[in-house]
Amino acid sequence: QLQLQESGPGLVKPSETLSLTCIVSGASISSSSYYWGWIRQPPGKGLEWIGSIYYSGSSYYNPSLKSRVIISVDTSKNQFSLKVSSVTAADTAVYYCARAPNILNPFDNWGQGTLVTVYS
């Protein structure tokens, strides 16, 4: 059974870089045509897609965040990662990692999410 688990610091200072990792278990991150994505949800608000990556490293980003975001994949560790630079309070959110069966597909498996708070 596929499981995704986000890990990383829960507190980040303004102007610093937010770094999260999604550990994938129960399936190979290199298998089939899966895309692996990051989605965030500010407290009490809606969902925002950040970006997605294929195991080869091919990636797609939300233009609203593209200049500050890097998504990478480590197939040897079966995990993928998110970095958001120059964070502000507006980046405070629950960050989810998720899987889509292919590009232009919905997300059918999600991690439990991790709250990242930007504080000064």
Next chain:
Amino acid sequence: DIVMTQSPDSLAVSLGERATINCKSSQSVLYSSNNKNYLAWYQQKPGQPPNLLIYWASTRESGVPDRFSGSGSGTDFTLTISSLQAEDVAVYYCQQYYSTPYTFGLGTKLEIK
């Protein structure tokens, strides 16, 4: 970006009654080459991640009760819960995956009347 507009923002329905949630996209999410609508519905309960209910606008995800159904095409879509159960209390989101950036509606909060 494709803007997804959901209505209503919140909805209170009696147990056993029908609940209907609407979603409108700012442009068509129907791919003419395969006649598929790139539209999904998710259910999110407090403290939990979103859970995929419906994809391709009307295909129920495995394990989703058949009281949940999706309909619509092009720019106008509907999620219907035929007989509301207590465990259906949640926020429901529509999402387009027709093009990146993928975008979500702001959500509809469903409660028991």
